Every structure is written in structure tokens, then in C-alpha cells.
Amino acid sequence: MKTQALPVAIIGAGPVGLAAAAHLIERGESLIVIEAGSKIGANVDNWAHVRMFSPWEFTVDRASVRLLEKHGWQMPPLNDLPTGRDLVERYLVPFSKLPEVKDLIYLNTRVVAVSRRNIDKMKDAGREDAPFVLHVICEDGSETLIEARAVIDASGTWHKPNPLGSGGLPAVGEKSQADHILYGIPDVLNSQRERYANRRVMVVGSGHSAINVLLNLAELIVTAPNTTIYWAMRGKNLKQVYGGGGEDALPARGRLGTRIQGYVDAGKIEIVSPFRVREIKAAVQELEVIGESSDGIQTIRVDEIIAATGARPDLDMLRELRLELDPALESTRALGPMIDPNIHSCGTVRPHGEAELRHPEKNFYIVGMKSYGRAPTFLLATGYEQVRSVVAALTGDWEAAHDVQLNLPETGVCSTDLGGEGTACCGTSASQSAPALISLSNIPVNNIRLQPINLQFEAVPVTIANVTHECGCDDTCCSDGVKSTTCGCDDDCCA
Numbered sequence: 001m002k003t004q005a006l007p008v009a010i011i012g013a014g015p016v017g018l019a020a021a022a023h024l025i026e027r028g029e030s031l032i033v034i035e036a037g038s039k040i041g042a043n044v045d046n047w048a049h050v051r052m053f054s055p056w057e058f059t060v061d062r063a064s065v066r067l068l069e070k071h072g073w074q075m076p077p078l079n080d081l082p083t084g085r086d087l088v089e090r091y092l093v094p095f096s097k098l099p100e101v102k103d104l105i106y107l108n109t110r111v112v113a114v115s116r117r118n119i120d121k122m123k124d125a126g127r128e129d130a131p132f133v134l135h136v137i138c139e140d141g142s143e144t145l146i147e148a149r150a151v152i153d154a155s156g157t158w159h160k161p162n163p164l165g166s167g168g169l170p171a172v173g174e175k176s177q178a179d180h181i182l183y184g185i186p187d188v189l190n191s192q193r194e195r196y197a198n199r200r201v202m203v204v205g206s207g208h209s210a211i212n213v214l215l216n217l218a219e220l221i222v223t224a225p226n227t228t229i230y231w232a233m234r235g236k237n238l239k240q241v242y243g244g245g246g247e248d249a250l251p252a253r254g255r256l257g258t259r260i261q262g263y264v265d266a267g268k269i270e271i272v273s274p275f276r277v278r279e280i281k282a283a284v285q286e287l288e289v290i291g292e293s294s295d296g297i298q299t300i301r302v303d304e305i306i307a308a309t310g311a312r313p314d315l316d317m318l319r320e321l322r323l324e325l326d327p328a329l330e331s332t333r334a335l336g337p338m339i340d341p342n343i344h345s346c347g348t349v350r351p352h353g354e355a356e357l358r359h360p361e362k363n364f365y366i367v368g369m370k371s372y373g374r375a376p377t378f379l380l381a382t383g384y385e386q387v388r389s390v391v392a393a394l395t396g397d398w399e400a401a402h403d404v405q406l407n408l409p410e411t412g413v414c415s416t417d418l419g420g421e422g423t424a425c426c427g428t429s430a431s432q433s434a435p436a437l438i439s440l441s442n443i444p445v446n447n448i449r450l451q452p453i454n455l456q457f458e459a460v461p462v463t464i465a466n467v468t469h470e471c472g473c474d475d476t477c478c479s480d481g482v483k484s485t486t487c488g489c490d491d492d493c494c495a
């Protein structure tokens with residue numbers, strides 16, 4: 001089989017995976033999108049109730065918009081802030097239903113491994129010419145192999161939450177007390193209200209995910225006054241946790257910090273900091289959370305824990321590929337120094353594209369949230385520029401691949417410079433000339449038994465299970481005086 005006749009396989013129908021599809025379609029390339037979830041934007045759907053801090057202008061991809069507008073779609077007001085649900089229902093789902101796209105997406109299909117046909121990781125001969133093989137599991141449990149000429153992994157990190165233990169390992173008892181621990185951003189005001197109302201709740205983490213939950217819990221107190229909120233974090237530099245406030249180039253992101261500070265100052269939220277979780281113990285009708293504080297070992301008694309401790313990439317499925325990863329962040333190697341939260345707690349990321357995302361494994365790219373590995377500072381505008389550049393390279397348009405243009409927002413507070421001296425912010429790539437669209441058909445997917453796409457998006461209540469993700473600075477920070485690998489929020493210990 002000629003590799004060139006095969007499609008490009010995109011793993012994940014999230015915002016960045018679908019943007020990759022749009023760019024491939026514009027360039028007349030064949031493709032297939034493989035999505036583990038039962039709906040488009042399955043990860044975003046987990047935080048559907050959360051309002052994003054980027055306005056529409058920075059949450060959509062240009063190629064996707066061009067394709068949508070061709071079919072009469074209307075861009076929402078550029079300055080409005082979408083929720084996760086808006087992003088899915090008003091942008092991702094309409095895109096997935098376009099005639100050029102709808103037959104290319106396979107839902108309920110999980111990629112569990114990627115390799116080269118008949119060539120394992122060790123073997124050199126013929127490697128670059130061999131097709132990729134994706135091992136997938138379908139909804140009914142059946143397994144199949146899909147061949148592809150290139151692979152774009154846009155599978156995010158949401159489904160691989162970091163554990164509560166401060167050293168990156170689960171705390172003692174974390175697994176056995178799982179019934180009282182939720183990883184992610186539960187909708188505490190609606191679908192999860194009963195679980196948290198009038199309970200003692202500890203939120204662990206200091207990024208935007210933690211702040212989002214805390215703001216909602218603080219609101220819950222109005223109607224459930226016996227709710228007690230503990231906010232535990234490893235770092236102790238609250239100024240950095242609160243962020244850039246009015247100096248943040250994304251005002252909504254700045255306001256998150258300002259609002260949470262208001263609740264803390266008003267005594268609605270009790271700060272437990274520094275606090276490094278060691279153990280979670282069941283006691284009579286409560287949990288004991290045992291951790292290290294500045295005064296030694298401290299025990300906090302709670303009913304529920306919400307872990308907003310960031311996430312990490314799933315690298316298991318890429319075990320047979322030759323990757324070059326940053327040893328600390330597990331991001332693509334060249335990206336590491338550019339996004340290291342030890343240095344950049346904000347958007348001081350210089351433009352990057354195919355060159356920085358390249359791995360030794362030719363024609364394989366990790367993009368989107370997953371390309372940042374454990375770093376929490378990814379923004380969609382970054383991912384859209386990544387896939388524009390990667391797709392240009394895959395089609396041999398090296399001029400466009402190298403012409404990377406991206407500015408990211410400053411938080412106003414960086415770990416290296418509290419004045420926020422980063423590059424300017426958040427423009428997506430300059431518009432590029434749009435090649436004529438061609439229709440795609442007969443994508444070869446070998447021996448495959450895939451489920452047809454279900455294009456009916458149902459606004460079902462959000463269920464959050466075992467998931468988390470950080471999108472701001474993360475206080476996974478530092479033993480005293482030691483520069484941590486995933487710090488970014490505590491300049492006391494990381495300077």
C-alpha cells in the first residue's frame with residue numbers, strides 16, 4: 001500500500017484536533033478523526049459550565065471559521081466569553097456537521113497504541129516509509145487497526161489528572177478514598193450541588209481550575225450557609241496565585257484572581273498554605289487530610305476533596321514511537337524551555353510551529369494541550385497556530401510551515417517578572433490564502449468496524465469523573481528553596 005494514499009489520522013475531536021481537520025480539508029488532504037468520547041469536544045463538555053477567559057475571537061480557528069462561514073455559520077460576538085458548552089454547541093458541533101467533515105469523524109473509538117506497520121520502535125530499516133498503524137477499541141469492545149500516512153495526536157491531557165500527593169504520586173489512601181475525591185471542575189451549583197452543599201470541602205490546587213471551583217463554592221454558601229471551603233496549595237505566594245488582575249491581557253482571566261481574593265479576604269474561603277498532601281484517611285463519617293505545613297504535620301477534617309492539581313499527557317499509547325520529550329514537562333522537547341512554568345507562569349511563549357513540535361518519528365506530531373505536557377499554560381490560539389504549521393509541513397508547504405505567527409496574552413504576573421514582561425498577546429495567525437475546498441471521499445480505513453458518528457449533540461447534565469486540568473499557573477511547587485520542575489506560582493522558592 002502506498003503511504004501517500006492513506007489519510008492523516010487525527011487523534012481527538014477537541015478544538016485543536018478539529019482545527020487540524022479544517023486545515024487538512026482546506027489543503028485537499030484525506031483525513032480521519034478518531035474520538036474516544038461519545039460526543040464532539042468530549043473533554044470540553046466535562047467543564048461545560050465553566051466560562052472561558054478567552055473571548056470568541058481567540059477560541060476559534062481561522063480555517064474552521066472559513067469552512068463554517070462558507071455554509072452560512074455566523075461568528076458569535078467576538079468579545080463575548082463562551083462557556084465550555086458554548087464552545088461545543090455553537091462552534092465544534094456545527095463544524096463537525098459540515099458536509100466536508102461529518103463522515104470523517106468516528107466517535108466512541110479510543111486509540112490505545114500507535115506504531116509503524118511491522119516495524120517496532122527499535123527498527124530503522126524502512127521506518128520512515130512505513131505507514132502508521134493505530135490500534136483502536138470501538139464502543140462495542142471490538143479492536144481494529146487503522147493505517148495512516150501521518151498522525152496528529154490532539155488527545156489533550158484532561159483524562160489523566162495529576163494525583164493529590166505533592167510529589168506527583170498518589171497520596172497514601174488516595175485510591176481507597178476515591179469515592180470522596182473528584183478530579184476536575186464539578187458543577188457544584190447545579191448537577192453536583194447535593195454532593196457539596198453544607199459540607200466541608202477541600203479544593204487542592206492553585207490554577208484557574210481550582211479558582212473556578214472555589215468561586216462556585218463561594219456562591220453556593222449563599223444558599224447553603226453551612227458549606228465550609230478549604231483551599232489547600234503547595235505554594236504560599238498568594239499574589240502569584242491571584243494573578244495579574246487588571247494587568248492581565250485577558251481581562252476575564254485577571255478577574256478570576258481578583259474575585260477569589262475578595263472571597264478569601266471576606267473569610268469565605270480558608271487558605272491552607274503551604275500544605276503538601278501526604279495521606280488521606282477515612283475517619284468516622286469524614287476524611288482526614290494529612291499534609292506537611294510550615295508548622296509540621298497538619299490534619300484537616302473534610303467531607304469531600306476536589307483535586308484541581310493539573311494533568312499529564314498519556315504517553316503509554318505512544319510507547320512504540322520515537323519521541324523526543326522534555327524530561328521535566330513531558331512536552332515536546334523543543335517546547336520545554338519556552339513554556340517551562342519554572343520560568344513562564346504566563347504567556348511568554350515565543351511563536352512556535354512544526355519545527356518545535358517535530359519528533360524523531362517522521363510525520364508524527366503532538367499538538368494542542370498535550371503538546372505542553374504537564375505545563376498548564378496552553379491556550380487555544382497556540383494550538384490553532386500549531387496545527388496550521390504542522391498541516392502545511394505535512395503537505396510540503398515549508399514556507400507556510402515556517403511562517404509562524406503567534407502572540408500570547410500576558411497574565412501581568414510572571415514567575416520571573418512580576419511586571420509581566422512577556423510578549424504581547426493572543427493574536428491568532430494572520431489570515432492565509434484559502435485554497436479551494438475539494439470534497440473528500442473513500443478514506444481508506446483498513447478492515448475497520450467503526451461506529452457511525454452521532455451528530456446529535458445533547459446538552460446532557462455534565463458528569464465529571466476522574467478528570468482535571470489546569471489552564472493557569474499551577475502551584476505544584478517546590479520544596480523550600482528548591483526549584484521544582486512544575487512550579488510557576490511561587491517565586492519565593494523558585495527564584
Ligand SMILES: Cc1cc2nc3c(=O)[nH]c(=O)nc-3n(C[C@H](O)[C@H](O)[C@H](O)COP(=O)(O)OP(=O)(O)OC[C@H]3O[C@@H](n4cnc5c(N)ncnc54)[C@H](O)[C@@H]3O)c2cc1C
Nearest residue numbers: 012014015016036043052053054111155156368369379380
Ligand atoms: C476549565 C478550562 C477552561 C479553559 N479556558 C480556556 C480559555 O479561556 N482560553 C484558552 O485558550 N484555553 C482555555 N483552556 C485550555 C485549553 O484551551 C483547553 O483545555 C482545550 O480543550 C484544549 O484543546 P485540545 O483540543 O488540545 O484538547 P481537548 O479539548 O482535551 O480534546 C482532546 C480530545 O481527544 C479525545 N481523546 C483523548 N484520548 C483519546 C484517545 N486515546 N483516542 C481518541 N480520542 C481521545 C478526548 O475525548 C477529547 O475530545 C481551558 C481549559 C479548561 C480545563
